[in-house]
Amino acid sequence: MKRNPSTGSSRREKALTSIPRCRWSLLTSAATVGIWLCLALSLDASEPPPADPRELSAGDATVIDASRQAFSLPVPGLTEVQKSAFAVGNSFFNLNWVAAPASTAARDGLGPHFNARSCSACHLHDGRSRPPEPGGAMSVMLLRVSVAGTNAHGGPRPHPVYGGQIQGRALPGVPAEADVVVDFEPVRGAFADGEAFELRRPKYSLRNLGYGPVPANLLTSPRVAPAVIGLGLLEAVAVEHLAALADPRDRDGDGISGKLNQVWNAATQRLEPGRFGWKAEQPTVRQQVAGAFNGDMGLTTSLFPQENHSPAQTAATRQPNGGSPEVSDQILDSVAFYSRVLAVPARRSVDEPLVRRGEEIFRAARCAACHREQLTTGEVPGLPQLSRQTIRPYTDLLLHDVGEGLSDNRPAFTAEGREWRTPPLWGIGLVPKVNGHSFLLHDGRARNLTEAILWHGGEAEKSREVFRELPRADREALVKFLESL
Numbered sequence: 001m002k003r004n005p006s007t008g009s010s011r012r013e014k015a016l017t018s019i020p021r022c023r024w025s026l027l028t029s030a031a032t033v034g035i036w037l038c039l040a041l042s043l044d045a046s047e048p049p050p051a052d053p054r055e056l057s058a059g060d061a062t063v064i065d066a067s068r069q070a071f072s073l074p075v076p077g078l079t080e081v082q083k084s085a086f087a088v089g090n091s092f093f094n095l096n097w098v099a100a101p102a103s104t105a106a107r108d109g110l111g112p113h114f115n116a117r118s119c120s121a122c123h124l125h126d127g128r129s130r131p132p133e134p135g136g137a138m139s140v141m142l143l144r145v146s147v148a149g150t151n152a153h154g155g156p157r158p159h160p161v162y163g164g165q166i167q168g169r170a171l172p173g174v175p176a177e178a179d180v181v182v183d184f185e186p187v188r189g190a191f192a193d194g195e196a197f198e199l200r201r202p203k204y205s206l207r208n209l210g211y212g213p214v215p216a217n218l219l220t221s222p223r224v225a226p227a228v229i230g231l232g233l234l235e236a237v238a239v240e241h242l243a244a245l246a247d248p249r250d251r252d253g254d255g256i257s258g259k260l261n262q263v264w265n266a267a268t269q270r271l272e273p274g275r276f277g278w279k280a281e282q283p284t285v286r287q288q289v290a291g292a293f294n295g296d297m298g299l300t301t302s303l304f305p306q307e308n309h310s311p312a313q314t315a316a317t318r319q320p321n322g323g324s325p326e327v328s329d330q331i332l333d334s335v336a337f338y339s340r341v342l343a344v345p346a347r348r349s350v351d352e353p354l355v356r357r358g359e360e361i362f363r364a365a366r367c368a369a370c371h372r373e374q375l376t377t378g379e380v381p382g383l384p385q386l387s388r389q390t391i392r393p394y395t396d397l398l399l400h401d402v403g404e405g406l407s408d409n410r411p412a413f414t415a416e417g418r419e420w421r422t423p424p425l426w427g428i429g430l431v432p433k434v435n436g437h438s439f440l441l442h443d444g445r446a447r448n449l450t451e452a453i454l455w456h457g458g459e460a461e462k463s464r465e466v467f468r469e470l471p472r473a474d475r476e477a478l479v480k481f482l483e484s485l
């Protein structure tokens, strides 16, 4: 099969950088022989199976797998030490944490307030979660809350009692904060060819409030859990590269702006560009993971040493904890490592005529102005397979105004209500296989790809209109293209 000459040469460089970790070169005293053997071996080992370069969504960090496990595989070529860190991370990602005190001190400290007992409860198979059935309460997605104003770092200002997130579950003897019930109202429209469609707009209500009423003007932001693939690569794109894609004042007048969020990094104690989460509110994977331990599971880390309850939640403050912190740095780091090195599955059906037609439409409709087809990663120490890769994530990691219809009216650092981070589209076609559903967008309101596109407004309104005006066959081609990602 055809091979991209540029990936060929970067592979050679990568093989060279991985020599020091090669057992062969350590075992042999004839260094040069060892190096050449090692080079041959590592070339062999790190080379992905032959594939069309367009299928390699994540360069050397791509895996060829379209099964239910497609999001759960490590990037190829991890060292033995890295493989064991991955295995530890994997087990703590899937583990059900328990209340303290427990005989198993390494995994106690859950709650008192929490949304789920494990990471994988929401990120099932390292994938994506879904909204409840109409009229049901959230269980694998969450509601961020805040009040007007900002905190000391310019981020959302937590509600004085309920904090920054509603936790719907609690340990025995502690009130849960609330059930977040979701209802939908229909939004009707039609394609230009006359075919009607119906979208659904979610409405949220808080029931069974455990700590008193909330103000009517409480700011809320519902979020489903995104898939956890390719994050080490997204973390490795140089800030300058992203900044060069940004056009906050739309100087080039194409109707698309795009800006980096500037968020608080709790480790460096500085404002830094945000990359992770639906509003790019987290600067690093590690902080996102520590935030999840804390906010979603009630587990403290060295990064976030305070439990997630407020002083007013007295029943919660009286609960025993699972150590200080409850999650050791070693466990935090292994779960963060795991979350960074989950690979991206290769594309499928790239040469099918319908898929290729869809790809042309994707470009012609200027979807790629935000869902950028290619980015390049910088250097990641110890991980040559993430370094200097040409990746096809279909995101620019920038915030865009996508219209009032999608607004949560809740600012988060520099992100306004209507602004969301362009989500990566790699792997999106495998969500039904991995997670058994096709719900999309930050709150899972879209029931399929077509509905997701139809919700685009604001800077993406022109793109949406191009889609709405397409003949049916072309709309299907665009969807087929997205399904091939």
Ligand SMILES: [Ca+2]
Pocket (backbone or CB within 6 Å): 109, 110, 111, 112, 298, 299, 300, 307, 321, 322, 326
């Ligand atoms: Ca705890």
Ligand SMILES: [Ca+2]
Pocket (backbone or CB within 6 Å): 113, 161, 162, 163, 164, 165, 166, 167, 177, 308, 309
């Ligand atoms: Ca809370």
Ligand SMILES: [Ca+2]
Pocket (backbone or CB within 6 Å): 247, 250, 251, 252, 253, 254, 255, 256, 257
């Ligand atoms: Ca522009």
